[in-house]
Amino acid sequence: MPPAFYKEGDYVIGGIFEIHYYLHTVQHNYTTMPEPLKCTGSMDTRELRFARALEFAVKEINNRSDILPNITLGYAIHDSCGAAPVAVKVAFQFANGLTPRVTMMPSCSKTANVVALVGASGSTPSIGMSRILGRFGIPQVSPFATCACLSDKTQHPAFFRTIPSDHYQAAALARLIKHFGWTWIGAVRSDSDYGNNGMASFLAAAQKEGICVEYSVAFYRSNSQAKLERVADVIRSSTARVIVAFLAPGDLRILLEELTRRPPPPLQWIGSESWVTDTELLRFEICAGAIGFGIERSVIPGLRRFLLDLKAEEASKYPLLTEMWEGAFGCSLNTVQTKTGHSSAVVPCKGNENLAAVQIPYTDTSQLRITNMAYKAAYAIAHAIHGLVCKDMPGSMSKCNKSKVLEPIQVLEQLKRVNFSVNGYPVSFDSNGDPVATYELVNWQTMQDGSVQFITVGRYDASQPKGQEFRISESITWMKGQKKVPVSVCSESCPPGTRKAQQKGKPICCYDCIPCGEGEISNETDSVDCVSCPADHWPNAHRTECLPKPVEFLSWDEVLGIVLAVCSILGACITVAVATVFYKHRMSPIVRANNSELSFLLLFSLTLCFLCSLTFIGQPSEWSCMLRHTAFGITFVLCISCVLGKTIVVLMAFRATLPGSNVMKWFGPLQQRLAVLAFTVVQNVICILWLALSPPFPIMNFSHYKERIILECDLGSVTAFWAVLGYIGLLALLCFVLAFLARKLPDNFNEAKFITFSMLIFCAVWITFIPAYVSSPGKFTVAVEIFAILASSFGLIICIFFPKCFIIVFRPEQNTKKHVMGKVELKAL
Template sequence: MHGNFLLAVTVLCIARLCPAMCGVDPLTCILQGDPQPPAFFMDGDFIIGGAFTIHYSMKIENHTYTRRPQPLECSGSMNFKELRYARVLEFAVQEINNNSDLLPGITLGYNIHDSCASVPMTVKLAFQFANGIDPVFNYTDSCANAAAVTAVVGESGSTPSISMSRILGPFGIPQVSHSATCSCFSDKRQYPTFFRTIPSDHYQAAALASMVKYFRWTWIGVVRSDSDYGNFAMESFLKAAEKEGICVEYSEAYFRTQPRSKLKRVGDVIRRSTARVVVAFLAPGDMRLLLEELSQQPPPPLQWIGSESWVSDKEMLRFNMCIGAVGFAVPRSVIPGLRNFLFDLSQDHLLNSPLLTEFWEKSFSCSFKKQTVSPSGLPACDGTEDLYALQSPYTDTSQLRVSNLVYKATYAIAHAIHGIVCNNEQCNKNIKVEPKKVFNQLKRVNFTRNNYSVSFDANGDPVATYELVNWQLQKDGSINFVTVGRYDASQPKGQEFSLIRAVIWNDGSEKVPVSVCSVSCAPGTRKAVQKGRPACCFDCINCAEGEISSETDSLDCHRCPPEYWPNKDNDKCLPKPVEFLSWDEILGIILAAFSVAGSLVALSMTLVFYKNRTSPIVRANNSELSFLLLFSLTLCFLCSLTFIGRPTEWSCMLRHTAFGITFVLCISCVLGKTIVVLMAFKATLPGSNVMKWFGPPQQRLSVLGFTLVQVLICVLWLTISPPFPYNNMQHYKEKIILECSLGSAIGFWVVLGYISLLAILCFVLAFLARKLPDNFNEAKFITFSMLIFCAVWITFVPAYVSSPGKFTVAVEIFAILASSFGLILSIFAPKCFIIVFRPEQNTKKHLMGKVPSKAP
């Protein structure tokens, strides 16, 4: 910090501690330094201070410590826009003094200074606002003296405002800034008397983060001014961006007084980056230098996102690389009468103000020197130059964004003073207005001027409202600011940001540019973060089997419920297809056809036997058991139909029990016929009366007894743990097998085992009787049929266990049909063939083998 302000300004405070240091009367001190003259001054009953960055820099003096330091002096180019802000304060004071409703009968004055964005100058001005510029300091009544100003409008920048507020705060002097946006000022412990009419960067950072998220940019670069404004704003933005899931590729800082090498390094970082969106929290001077550096070696097309400090600054429009830039700006406004006031500059007015003189000379390239041609070679100014034809930030009143904030700040102070000295439209200019009273009134200010409301919250901040400004290329080749959206922090959460028209981007289209580290993962995939890189850099991994992701950029895949399975894109769960042996599929139709055909064959043979029931071949083969066997075979064929179709509670119980009982009835009949053959042979032996022990009644009872045992087994099975419909989701992952669960597996295998036991017994007996002497020995056919039966059911067991899904049911039906066809074709087909096609063999003699054989 510049050192001479200690001697020039703070000697007054030192004198308060040690009057003898002043070198005069112990009760009187003389100011040793030179006071800073105001740029604009007007006396009044109450004085408002003003500080604006009218020049960009300050003269730097090399101290030799051999002479008194020179007064601080601003230098460099003039900021015509800041000059307009200073004159807005003048205009507002003049308007208030002419207003009969606000402070009637009281005149406000102003004391406006050029701070030249310098901390030393700002500190000096702060002490002047607090202590005044009287050359003699009277120690006796110093504590009773009020400050030189009631309040201060300014400073423009955050860093100078911090220095000013730290000095004004302890004295209770309120400071109302029109342009200092640093979020740090909301901390009332550090800046208790600070107010502002511009929103805090805390809200702007949140607004920018919301906008970046809205346009789905997740990979950005950020640059900032290396100052309190840039650092605090960027800190708030990075926190907001992190909450929104936005990744930052780089974060660079630069200040215009830093070496050129630093600026070049920042430019190289931007050129090398892969992020196509750059968020810039830069002061206009810093942004101008950065764009000039990038213009020397243009980077790939970039989408600039700007803060309010530069994105609505018309001086930046000359940089074509920023076409399509978007950013939040203070809302535009209209101040009636301001334009005429700014243009009302007489020659006397110009000559009485060094700043206005400098403005006129630089704007029209002339000089007010007395000579016709000034020593600098410039023509003389005569005050008749056409100000209306001048294209200058001073004369540009087309938008009046920050100018309105100066206007509102001035009116806020006036309303605060009004609340102190006025009561029921009666004002007393003799009331002592202390800065602390003005401070307390400012906290309660709430009014509307030109349809613009003014109030402050507990942190001294206004309601945050912004316009979203878009740099759009016009038909005539010029660039203009177009309002495309708004941000209102007073709206409900999530509804603060809104677009009102299309944004034209840097390529001239309405298509939003893409700036991502990795392309979004489509539904059906999940994100896998790349090791050592930000969260926005990831790979897309397909969801595992049975899992889905229904959203873009999903972090995880989710497993479908048990009854569902992913579609082919793995982005939604669909109900699993239910599989069962249905009536309308080919396999079901074929098996049903064979089942019906088998039953028709059995009925046909029954009809043949019934018509020929008196014939020898029918009578010789136990016609009663034959008819019962044909009936049971018909039921065996038909019971296979219960296995086709959607399993239900009743069909599951019916299919297994019907199968078990009908097959036992069938095997019992075959077993009876086999026993009859054996008994018939024994009965032919001399003295044998075996047949009386196995006559028709005994045959019926044996069939009934064998069948009742199976019925009892089935009743116990159905009572204890019956079969039931079951959704099998273990065998296949992608589909549900609708099947009949056995309930009790023991019951099923006991039913099957009992059938097998009878079949084996029948096979053994038939095998023993196969060579008995007879012309038509039925035991041979029974042996062959039992051989087929046993072979089918032996192969059934492994096939049944290993067959998947509906094929398990198909195997069971096939076994039923195959064994049934084996029995009916082996036992009854030869008899029917003889009856129908060889009737000459259907005689008792032929059966007894008494027919002589023909000679060869």
């Protein structure tokens, strides 16, 4: 295949670009020589601009005195039409020349036709060429092949590129999608090395970012129409509103033409660098609002003048320029069909047409991106040659040896060390032959006049520290011109207070939102798990934060506490009032007949019983926990001891009236005091041992209620607690039995009857207290205990003292010895 553009030189640089979209194919019959490979289809004038940028760079280098002075570079530029067979054939030509015959001579020339080459534009042609050129050590510098696979130096030892690898672009695209909260996307790619490898890198990066792909489809421009329609139908029927396209421009153009026939719902297109800055695609309104990473925009001084300074006469010398000229102006430079197979137009060209007057990608130098990559590739090769054949002299022009024969392998090794800047753009290669990855974030924005333009809205620089590579500096216009970021998720975000539960058989981005369980919260959107609150905290109603649990105890300022406190004080006051009445009438028969000493001691103990219930109210503390149970136990034993003493006195008094009985001398006042003291001392001993060995102490009870804390007193020794209650119960039962036995003694004011009733009430209260105490929750446990104390205390004072007080206050005429002894019949009350 002859080159499309050729120039002789001391050293020749090869070039190969995808200027046409298709390879002309024929059915071989194997009876005649196959036709030469040739490109067909429409022309990509953008790629033609890349090829002419290589021409311009060579011309500029030849005119410079600081690079390769007195040395002329040449070029041989081919059109690969994006086909691997053409690229492979051109690779062999670069290595061996155009000789059509195979020689059987024992030796042949080992010198390649070119010292290095620029290209190819696509990854698949570049891979095919690299596998051949690498065997000969011929360096290949691509301005547009981005497949990450080309960074493998074991497979592609002679490959370099001035455009970043898709490894970085894939990571940047995944970061971009994550940044905007898109977790449900579609993916379409070219069924080529570029598309398949680029999409594989992207999907791996997307998976790390938690992004799910609803579909991933591939096609190539040469696939059947049925295959193209299937791909388009998948896109139309999807629920993802964001689509990532790793496509070559030619493949995307065909896909967009198919989608335009029957448009899908509005889609947010995310583009790879291959098409997101291609001006030929701006005519497809379906892509308005597209966003993607493009190569940085640049300025090449003099390039626009070079491209436009083309006359019809010069264009007619080259088939590619002729085809471009005829397509741009709609006229024919030749009266016959061109060698490219392009039919001549009916109207002949005048020859004075001006390229500056037409708007085609060839003439558009406002967005020089890949063009600059080809320009830098030419300069990289020139600097490598300069380092081999020239010797820099301080203060004067470099001395170069144009007669020096260069082996491509020498240029290859020198390319690894180049490090320079051209027009302010640095050029260097890492160990993989890749440059530093920098991208512009490009947005397709619709202007006021209705035109769509590329607007740079951000930047990605892989050389920056992790987390700082990506930034957005301008506002973005999304699909259909909207300013609000579109939403593309399989499931709506789970609000705080819920967690994600993956839907069975679906990707991780498809989930249900499950409310957090009891005692758990999630304070972030899309939480995977709920977190348990600390033991002293509980979730709020929305389960988004842990709040301190309310502390519960029987407090002074709540209704129940106030009522019980009032009852306690009231009981104590009543007891004091009764004691006052008894004291004022201490010499009256009814008081003297009922053992006034024990009565006053009983009233004193009852007052303490009423008051000890107050220790159960309020926030538990160490002293209140120890005091409430021990004080209750001791005062109640003192109380029951007095009642028991009174009961024994009644029995002894009755026995003393029998002839010959001398029993009262054995249970006189001293013995009564000693009995009360003895009964009380036993309880004191129990309480002292309790306090000494395992005293009650305040605790925070987390187990009874999950949502609140109960402040209560732990009994310490449960055995001691029940020993205190058991001892009280034993004395109460003994008192009840004795009082029951004495209930029918002949006495108008038989105290045994009243003691029986009081003990009956006392025992009933405390028997019912046990199950109520065990089953009552929280502060009600304390309330039950206080109620039992008050009920039994009121039972004692009402049953034992109220009848006497009634006689003393309201029936003083009955407060006589005769009435007390039952010798005067009482009138009905």
